[in-house]
Amino acid sequence: xxxxxxxxxxxxxxxxxxxxxxxxxxxxxxxxxxxxxxxxxxxxxxxxxxxxxxxxxxxxxxxxxxxxxxxxxxxxxxxxxxxxxxxxxxxxxxxxxxxxxxxxxxxxxxxxxxxxxxxxxxxxxxxxxxxxxxxxxxxxxxxxxxxxxxxxxxxxxxxxxxxxxxxxxxxxxxxxxxxxxxxxxxxxxxxxxxx
Numbered sequence: 717x718x719x720x721x722x723x724x725x726x727x728x729x730x731x732x733x734x735x736x737x738x739x740x741x742x743x744x745x746x747x748x749x750x751x752x753x754x755x756x757x758x759x760x761x762x763x764x765x766x767x768x769x770x771x772x773x774x775x776x777x778x779x780x781x782x783x784x785x786x787x788x789x790x791x792x793x794x795x796x797x798x799x800x801x802x803x804x805x806x807x808x809x810x811x812x813x814x815x816x817x818x819x820x821x822x823x824x825x826x827x828x829x830x831x832x833x834x835x836x837x838x839x840x841x842x843x844x845x846x847x848x849x850x851x852x853x854x855x856x857x858x859x860x861x862x863x864x865x866x867x868x869x870x871x872x873x874x875x876x877x878x879x880x881x882x883x884x885x886x887x888x889x890x891x892x893x894x895x896x897x898x899x900x901x902x903x904x905x906x907x908x909x910x911x
Contacts, residue, residue, distance in 0.1 A: 720762060720763065720766070720798060721766050721795075721796070721797060721798075721801075722762070722766075723762065723765050723766060723769065725766075726765070726766040726769040726770050727769055729770060729773055729792075729795060730743050730769055730770065730773050733773050733774055733776060733777060733791075734772075734773060734775070734776055735776060736776060739772060739775060739776065741835070741901060741902055742772065742831065742832055742835070743768070743769050743770075743771070743772060743773070744769075744897075744900060744901055745831035745832070745834070745835055745894060745901055746768045746769075746771060746772075746824070746827050746828055746831045746832075747765055747768040747769050748831070748893050748894050748896075748897045748901065749768075749823075749827035749830070749831050749889075749890040749893050749894065750764050750765070750767065750768035750820075750823055750824055750827050751764055751765045751768065751893075752889065752890075752892075752893035753823045753827070753889070754823075756889075757819060757823075759819060759820065763798070763800070763801060763820070764820055764823070766797075766801055767801045767804045767805060767820060767824060768824060768827070770792060770797065770801065770805060771785070771804075771805050771808055771824060771828065772784070772785075772828075773788060773792075774787065774788030774791065781809065781811055782809070782811050782812065784809070785805050785806055785808070785809055785812070786806070786809075786812065788805070789802050789805065789806055792805070800818070800820070803821070804818065804820045804821045804824050805824075807821040807824070807825065808821070808824050808825045808828055810871070816878060822875070822878045822879050823879065825871070825874075825875045825878065826872075826875030826876055826878065826879045826886060827875070827890060828871070828875075829867050829868050829869075829871040829872045829875070830854075830872050830875070830886070830887065830890050831890060831894070832864070832866075832867055833854065833857070833858075833864055833867045833872065834846065834849055834854065834887075834890060834891055834894055835894075835901070835903065836857075836863070836864040836867065837849050837853055837854060837857050837864075838903045838905070840863075841853075841905070843905035843906045844903075844905040844906055845898065845903060845904055845905025845906070846891065846894050846895050846898050846901070846903035846904075846905070847895055847898065847904075847905065848905070849891050849894075849895075850888075850891065851884050851887045851888050851891070854887045854891070855883070855884075855887070858872070
């Protein structure tokens, strides 16, 4: 039997392979949303946290599809990462051929692009704070194709469809989760500095 990695062990793997602060913050943002869902759904928080932290751990060494996450998966296997976690990470890439079946797989996919999008919106708000982000601003920016071009809007829409929740509900849930960890995510904005 494979022992479960702790959050700290997962974070060490992220930091070993990910040097960019932006990508580390993305891992934390996705973790924030996914862990909030684990709590809401009564799922294994540690497993969901570890999965979310590790989902893009190999992005810097495998920045092209389909290398990410396919070539990262054996690295995680060698580190003793649970098969269920590795499968969820593979499933967050539409081109992997691994269908999203479990709640963990669906939540990871639904939160990945949205967490990045919420972060991008936070940076363009007057105080650069996630506290200013709401459902209306997310929906408005989703229509602006020039904004945060790298965020796949279709993945966000597919993710909420697979979750079976309205877009507004999912966005509100993730925004609130990220607001609760704004300091750690670097999204507290200028009000925190001047306050």
